[in-house]
Amino acid sequence: MRQRTTFDPALPASPPRRRPRGWLMMATAALLLSACGGDDDDDHHGHKPPPPQPVAGCELNGTTGGEVIVLPGEPGAPEVATGYAPKRTVYAKTYMAVTNNPVSTKVACDILKDGGTAVDAAVAAQMVLNLVEPQSSGIGGGAFIMHYDAQTKKVIAYDGRETAPSGADENYLRWKSSTDQTPPLPNAVRSGRSIGTPGTLRVLELAHRDYGKKTWKELFSPAIKLATDGFAIPPRMAASISSATTVQNIKRDPEMAAYFLNPDGTPRAVNTILKNPALAQTFTAVAEGGADAFYKDGPIARAIVDKIRTTYDGGTTPGVTTLDDLANYQAKKREPVCTTYRQYEICGMPPPSSGGIAVGQILGILENFDMASHAPTSMDQNGGKPSVTGVHLVGEAGNLAYADRNQYVADTDFVPLPGGSPDTMLNKSYLAQRAGMISLTAAMPRPVPAGNFGGAPMGAPIIAERGTTHLSLVDKYGNVVAMTTTIESGLGSYHMTGGFLLNNELTDFSAEPVDANGAQIANRVQPLKRPRSSMSPTLVFERKGDGSRGDFKMTTGSPGGATIIQYVAKTLVGVLDWKMDAQQAVSMIDFGSNNATMIVGGEHPNVDTSTPQGGLPGDNDPLVKGLRNLGHTVSVGNQSSGLSAIVRETIGGAPALVGGADPRREGVVLGDTFRP
Numbered sequence: 001m002r003q004r005t006t007f008d009p010a011l012p013a014s015p016p017r018r019r020p021r022g023w024l025m026m027a028t029a030a031l032l033l034s035a036c037g038g039d040d041d042d043d044h045h046g047h048k049p050p051p052p053q054p055v056a057g058c059e060l061n062g063t064t065g066g067e068v069i070v071l072p073g074e075p076g077a078p079e080v081a082t083g084y085a086p087k088r089t090v091y092a093k094t095y096m097a098v099t100n101n102p103v104s105t106k107v108a109c110d111i112l113k114d115g116g117t118a119v120d121a122a123v124a125a126q127m128v129l130n131l132v133e134p135q136s137s138g139i140g141g142g143a144f145i146m147h148y149d150a151q152t153k154k155v156i157a158y159d160g161r162e163t164a165p166s167g168a169d170e171n172y173l174r175w176k177s178s179t180d181q182t183p184p185l186p187n188a189v190r191s192g193r194s195i196g197t198p199g200t201l202r203v204l205e206l207a208h209r210d211y212g213k214k215t216w217k218e219l220f221s222p223a224i225k226l227a228t229d230g231f232a233i234p235p236r237m238a239a240s241i242s243s244a245t246t247v248q249n250i251k252r253d254p255e256m257a258a259y260f261l262n263p264d265g266t267p268r269a270v271n272t273i274l275k276n277p278a279l280a281q282t283f284t285a286v287a288e289g290g291a292d293a294f295y296k297d298g299p300i301a302r303a304i305v306d307k308i309r310t311t312y313d314g315g316t317t318p319g320v321t322t323l324d325d326l327a328n329y330q331a332k333k334r335e336p337v338c339t340t341y342r343q344y345e346i347c348g349m350p351p352p353s354s355g356g357i358a359v360g361q362i363l364g365i366l367e368n369f370d371m372a373s374h375a376p377t378s379m380d381q382n383g384g385k386p387s388v389t390g391v392h393l394v395g396e397a398g399n400l401a402y403a404d405r406n407q408y409v410a411d412t413d414f415v416p417l418p419g420g421s422p423d424t425m426l427n428k429s430y431l432a433q434r435a436g437m438i439s440l441t442a443a444m445p446r447p448v449p450a451g452n453f454g455g456a457p458m459g460a461p462i463i464a465e466r467g468t469t470h471l472s473l474v475d476k477y478g479n480v481v482a483m484t485t486t487i488e489s490g491l492g493s494y495h496m497t498g499g500f501l502l503n504n505e506l507t508d509f510s511a512e513p514v515d516a517n518g519a520q521i522a523n524r525v526q527p528l529k530r531p532r533s534s535m536s537p538t539l540v541f542e543r544k545g546d547g548s549r550g551d552f553k554m555t556t557g558s559p560g561g562a563t564i565i566q567y568v569a570k571t572l573v574g575v576l577d578w579k580m581d582a583q584q585a586v587s588m589i590d591f592g593s594n595n596a597t598m599i600v601g602g603e604h605p606n607v608d609t610s611t612p613q614g615g616l617p618g619d620n621d622p623l624v625k626g627l628r629n630l631g632h633t634v635s636v637g638n639q640s641s642g643l644s645a646i647v648r649e650t651i652g653g654a655p656a657l658v659g660g661a662d663p664r665r666e667g668v669v670l671g672d673t674f675r676p
């Protein structure tokens with residue numbers, strides 16, 4: 001018989017509670033009833049929003065905006081990797097938090113409710129995520145934060161990307177040494193070679209110094225309490241440690257094994273109460289001593305260096321990170337990549353992420369087409385059915401943008417962009433010329449070439465990336481944080497110390513320093529360089545008549561490795577061109593193209609992945625078939641985006657925040673909500 005596995009995020013210190021089905025149904029009924037009131041004011045999404053009726057903020061009643069959360073892993077819900085549990089749009093008056101886990105959303109929301117800033121909420125939520133989503137992010141990894149200051153209207157891009165150690169050479173990821181030119185063991189990801197000097201705590205500290213209202217110390221309290229009292233293992237975390245191969249890999253590291261596995265070596269199951277005293281201790285030291293307690297010579301730094309240099313049983317190639325590498329790590333404030341898209345201004349993350357430039361290029365190319373006339377049809381809460389032409393155009397724009405990104409973008413502290421700034425790649429006439437390569441009746445032959453900006457060619461392969469999480473936060477003062485945070489692959493490098501996992505971010509570098517033609521690869525390993533990222537935390541603003549920055553309009557971002565760029569572009573087009581609400585745009589079928597394959601996410605209820613006789617999976621789906629008829633190679637594999645979006649709208653004559661969390665993950669939206 002299948003065991004019932006309800007995820008209860010209520011931070012129990014006692015054995016897991018089982019919510020009877022009736023409880024869920026009653027909660028749903030009550031919420032649906034309360035959602036029925038309202039006047040006849042129709043908004044442009046077909047909803048009926050009455051004047052805001054505030055309800056107490058931050059309540060996690062097993063609901064998200066009036067719908068019972070059916071989490072992946074619960075009976076009747078799909079599997080984690082293939083999950084899609086429809087979610088309802090959430091409306092709030094002044095503050096809102098969206099993360100990919102209910103517990104971290106709740107902690108962030110409580111801080112916002114209590115007058116904390118978006119940065120305060122990000123610090124507290126990140127520490128909680130280190131517990132409830134350890135496979136995706138934590139203090140052993142890196143992060144990018146896009147911050148909007150509502151008072152000055154200033155945007156800052158905070159770079160907390162990991163760095164290569166000072167002792168790394170360009171063959172660091174592919175050879176054990178210059179005399180032993182064999183690959184690191186057991187492979188690059190799970191060796192010490194993949195581990196970059198972490199940046200998450202330094203970048204949060206930097207942003208907090210600029211924009212924190214609460215003390216650094218108090219922001220660690222919720223996570224310290226959770227780590228000490230215990231928390232119920234969420235379904236995604238349980239799923240991420242459940243496969244036989246993962247368990248084998250976990251067993252290499254005794255600290256990981258003790259944390260993630262039962263004494264008999266089986267993986268800990270969903271809802272098991274887990275405590276993390278080692279992380280409670282680490283957090284306490286950092287809460288009291290600041291990030292220095294982590295980075296400066298001391299017990300935490302020494303344990304990190306020892307761990308990176310471990311060989312375990314002799315079968316693991318160590319990394320060369322030193323105490324000085326940690327002590328010298330610096331988070332950086334960078335100029336955001338801002339460009340215009342129709343009546344909006346879009347600001348994204350500059351290098352070392354390729355996200356801001358690639359998303360900006362996709363939109364800049366699409367600006368040459370009347371996207372509004374290619375909107376999805378049969379609009380529903382899941383984003384309707386995208387049109388063949390709409391998806392074709394977004395896909396082709398993606399093909400062109402990925403070609404440039406792959407060739408030219410790396411850490412600009414080491415390798416300059418063409419023209420010395422993002423402006424050359426985002427130049428409107430250049431993008432119009434790229435748009436001219438697109439036909440409405442046939443797909444371009446792939447791979448499409450990168451633009452020619454002169455100078456030496458810099459080949460670069462596409463690198464597979466996975467893992468990661470994203471937070472979208474708006475505080476009462478109107479400040480906004482879009483933060484994408486990562487340890488790279490699920491469970492990072494499989495090295496654990498101090499209760500947290502160390503990243504494998506350096507595998508975002510190209511392991512090969514030169515391409516097949518002998519051209520140097522922009523994203524090759526160099527000492528102290530930051531690996532190129534695809535993370536795309538994004539802020540959107542209205543533009544005033546004179547072209548200057550107007551009100552905040554929207555924020556979004558996602559995990560998903562190189563595919564992040566496609567997830568984010570799709571969501572932006574959904575809201576800005578197709579006038580979908582935040583949840584509809586996030587929920588909409590994940591589609592796009594990376595200069596190789598067009599994706600149409602098969603986990604989505606509006607995609608028919610069945611295979612007709614003699615055909616391919618998806619051939620029965622009009623969108624997939626239509627794209628194939630144009631010449632696209634289409635994959636209907638399941639997508640695992642973790643999008644969130646907050647959109648500022650006017651509802652019932654008053655400004656409101658409209659939020660959406662990805663149905664493909666277990667996140668929720670909370671805030672000072674009201675039900676239109």
Ligand code: GLU
Pocket residue numbers: 465466467468469486487488489505508532533534535558559560561562564
């Ligand atoms: N390491 C990836 C990047 O920085 C993110 C990984 C992911 O999103 O899964 O682009």
